[in-house]
Amino acid sequence: MLFLNSLFGYEARRKRLLNKVPQGALYDFLSVPFPSESTALSDLSIVSVDFETTGLNAATDKLLSVGYVSIDKLQIKLSSCYHQIIHIAPQLEQQNVIIHQITDQQKSQGKSLQVVVETLLKALAGKVMLVHYAQIEKHFLKQACIELYGVSPPFMILDTLAIEKRKLDQRNIAYDPQKLRLSTLRHTYALPNYFAHNALNDAIATAELFLAQQKSYGITLKELL
Amino acid sequence: MDDELAEITAFVASIPPFDLLSEPLLGKVVREIDICYLRAGEHLSSADTENPQLYLVRKGALRYLAANEELTGKYCDGDVCSIFCQKENITTPPCTVIVDEDALVYRLDFIALKALLIDAPEAIEFLENSSEQRLQSKKKKLSEDAIVSSSTSHTSVADFYHYPLATISPSASIQDAAIKMTDKEVSCLVVVDEMSQFEPSSDAQLGIITDKDIRRRCVAVGLPISNQVSDIMTLDVATIDIKCSAYDALIAMTSKHIHHLPVTKFGKLEGMVSTTDLINNEEHNAVNMTSIIHKASSISELVRVSKLLKKLQLKLTKLGANADHIGKSISAITMAFTLRLIEMAEQKLGPAPVPYAWLAAGSQARQEQLAHSDQDNALIICDTMKPEDDHWFEELATFVSDGLAECGFIYCPGDIMATNKKWRKPQKKWHQYFDLWVDKPTAKALLNSSVFFDLSTIYGDVSLLENVRQKMLAKTQSSTLFIAHMSANALRSRPPLGFFRDFVLIQDGKHNATLDLKHNGIAPIVDLARIYALSEGIAAVNTVERLTQCSGTQSLTKASAENLIAAYEFLTSVRLEHQGNQLREGQSVDSYIDPKAISKLEREHLKDAFKVIKAMQDYRQSAVI
The missing domain is CATH 3.10.580.10 (CBS-domain)
Structure with a gap:
């Protein structure tokens, strides 16, 4: 991993792709350098992101909605919060609809995948993305970019689940993987219960968990990745 | 707007004054929030006087420390920390705020909030005003409510x-x-x-x-x-x-x-x-009740009437009469009971051998009595009395005191009653008592006898007590030692600091499960008012009257008098409401309130009242030292 990072580091990949893509949202995203890995946590600009999807497979399932909120200087800025339902083809909306509590009416107000992804890319430019369990957001975002632009750009991702897993692994004792669920972890960190599950609430919930996980705000980005 | 942030919005809307805001405005406020996670031991920024911040505690606990490291309050889930936004504190916050337990807080920039709430000035005032100012507006609102629901009170x-x-x-x-x-x-x-x-x-x-x-x-x-x-x-x-x-x-x-x-x-x-x-102008039966009492021909009839006393208190509370008026009504009725019993006793025992006066002490004398409090009374007898005359007075005292007990006014647990030989004395002895208390005040003696500094004549020769009072007031006014002892006594009952979760927070961060509104809220104000009156030689015994008459004297500034009156009226209104609920449920009444039953807004007002009392007590304390 260390070897790969040095060879295909975020910055190297960003610069390489910047020369390949045409003007547009992706180009704009790639034009902004990533923060240096030596940036202290307290100076870091982070965007906490959550996706609701029709399933776990990025190749066959679809993105239903996107929510995000930014964290600046360790403060979650509700002024930056964003939540958008994505308009999808009717035949694909059979499953999962109840889980995510997205109504037909809301769906009719949905925006196209392109509009939503471009908004997200704009918010993420030059920043670190924060998620809980990176696999979903990472793969769905990659898939969406390939669909829209034919390439997948690099994203700097922090994962609250991975951070916690590392902590538990260090202690070298067996644990129930259920302990790593977002709601369970929030309980562990004495954060308030929350009930309304949508992409934005989960993004805020993840952001709060991330702040609670950090014992010291002096650590650098490198130690978190 | 939308309900994506429904939970955060609902949380904010549950905290006064945000409960006053319209839904769209509330949505805008929520989008101004910065969520912060603060670690135990961290200090909330107070240095940034240019940009005062408001904090809502979502989870965790904060602690307020005064400059002398004294704990002045604790704040937790659902509490608002507006200390840095209050006008008087902008440049010099009176305390530091330290995170007690890791806390998730919602922070709002106060200047941005003010701009947003330009059309909701009452919400900004609530956050910006001092405890004193908030109590004054609460008092104003209480009396406005009373105008609406009660007619004679304010005509x-x-x-x-x-x-x-x-x-x-x-x-x-x-x-x-x-x-x-x-x-x-x-x-x-x-x-x-x-x-x-x-x-x-x-x-x-x-x-x-x-x-x-x-x-x-x-x-x-x-x-x-x-x-x-x-x-x-x-x-x-x-x-x-x-x-x-x-x-x-x-x-x-x-x-x-x-x-x-x-x-x-x-x-x-x-x-x-x-x-x-x-x-004819008021659906009000205190007068009818005294009239029935006056006509009652037996103790059993009086007992029957006395059962209506609780109903009357409840009715008056429902009518929206304020505590001052209710206290006066109930005290007047207790007086009518006492008068009728004395008349009955005189019929039974024959005329008194020498002139005398029946005295009420404590809350009845102050006209602050509520239904069925205990009886505090005494007899002052003309100096011409002979030793054998005491027999007549003892029988009078026993008859009246037993009668009152049957009517539900329990015997005074401290035995401050005319049946006690110590409190059934000729005038010269009362002069001596007061001379002794004022000249050689010991804290213990005063604790037992402070009730006698609130006396009024219920029946008989008014001049007997007034002579004693005049002489006593002339003395107290110049006796700094006596006033110091009275003050030390009064400072024994301190108001709580506020609330912490569902507990009452008291000094040194200890917790109580219930709020004793009488001893930790109302009594301290009554005590302070007594001290001001005795220092200024003012004869009034009713607390509000004492404070009003002392207002603007050396003992009490006009502003402080107003603040104490507002605090007193608010606390007594809370007590009446509490007792009203108990009476409706058919329970016996008390002044112990479960913090769980107190709304967030009421908690804020209670904290304001406690703060006013504490400030006046601290001031007294520094005067004593």
Whole structure:
């Protein structure tokens, strides 16, 4: 991993792709350098992101909605919060609809995948993305970019689940993987219960968990990745 | 807007003053929030006076520390920390705020919030105003509510009295009086000196004559109707100023058991107000109740009436009468019970061997009694009494005290009753008592006897007590040692700091499960008012009257008096509401309140009241040292 990072580091990949893509949202995203890995946590600009999807497979399932909120200087800025339902083809909306509590009416107000992804890319430019369990957001975002632009750009991702897993692994004792669920972890960190599950609430919930996980705000980005 | 942030919005909306905001405005406020996670031990920024911040505690706990490291409050889930936004604190916050338990807080930039809430000034005022200012507006609101629901409380005598006043000369015949009453269709004439018939001042008033007087003192006893009015008139009648409230008139009549009260304007007799005038205007039965008490012929009848006392308190509370008025009504009725029992005792025992006065002490004397408090009483007897006379007074005391107990006024647990030989003494002994208490005050003696600094005459020779009081006040005014001891005593009961979760937070961060509103809120104000009155030689015993009369003296600034009155009125209104609920549920009443039953807004007002009391106590303490 260390070897790969040095060879295909975020910055190297960003610069390489910047020369390949045409003007547009992706180009704009790639034009902004990533923060240096030596940036202290307290100076870091982070965007906490959550996706609701029709399933776990990025190749066959679809993105239903996107929510995000930014964290600046360790403060979650509700002024930056964003939540958008994505308009999808009717035949694909059979499953999962109840889980995510997205109504037909809301769906009719949905925006196209392109509009939503471009908004997200704009918010993420030059920043670190924060998620809980990176696999979903990472793969769905990659898939969406390939669909829209034919390439997948690099994203700097922090994962609250991975951070916690590392902590538990260090202690070298067996644990129930259920302990790593977002709601369970929030309980562990004495954060308030929350009930309304949508992409934005989960993004805020993840952001709060991330702040609670950090014992010291002096650590650098490198130690978190 | 939308309900994506429904949970955060609902949380913010549950915290006063955000509960006042419209939904769209609330949505905008929520989008101004910065969520912060603060670690135990961190200090909340207070240095940034340019950009004051407001904090809402979502989870966790904060601690306020005064400059001397004294804990002044603790704040947790659902509490608002507005200390940096209060106008008076902007440049110099009075305390530091430290995170006690890791906390998730919602932070709002106060300047941005103010801009956003430009159309909701009451919300900003709530956050920006000091405890004192908030209590004042709460007090204003309480009395506005009272105006809406109660009529006599806030209408003046001017709205009820008869005009012009019918007068008669003392030398006129009783028949002339009856003719005049019939002509003028009145049931009462004021007897005035002939010389001053045209501009009768209240000094010119000699007495009044009612149709009851003609019936009882003339016709019934066979007195010739050609006799002079002065033969049957009632002397020394009280008057009431036209600016007084109708309620004051009602209380004056209820306590003296009279039905007519001449009304004065700038000292001149102006008209007459009668109980019927007032009763017809208010669905109110304190007067009826005293009238039934007065007519009761046996103790069992009195007991039956006494059962209505709780209902009356409940009814008055429902009507929205304020605590001051309710205290006065209940005290007047207790007085009527006592009077009737004394009359019964005198019928049984024969006339008193020497003049005396029956005294009420404590809350009854202060006219702050609520239904069925305990009895505090004493007897002051003329110095001409012989040792063997005490037997008569002991029997009187036993009869009245037992009667009161049967009517639900329990025996005083501290034995401050006329049945106790110690508190049934000739006037000279009372002089000695007060001399001793004032000259050699020990904290313990004062604790037991501070109740005697609130005395009033219920029955008998008023001058007996007034002489003692005058001499006592002359002494207390100049005795700094005595005042210091009184103050030290009063400072024993401190108000709580506030609330922490569902507990009452007291000094040193300890917790109590219930709020003792009487001992930790109301009593400290009563004690302070007593000290101010004794320092200033003011004879009033009612707490609000004491504070009003001491306002602007060396002991108490005008602003402090207003703050204490507002705190007192708020605390007593909370107590009445609490007791109202208990009475409705058929429970016995007390002043212990479960913090869980106190709304967020009420908690804020209670904290404000505690803060006002604490400030005045601290000031007293520094005066003592």
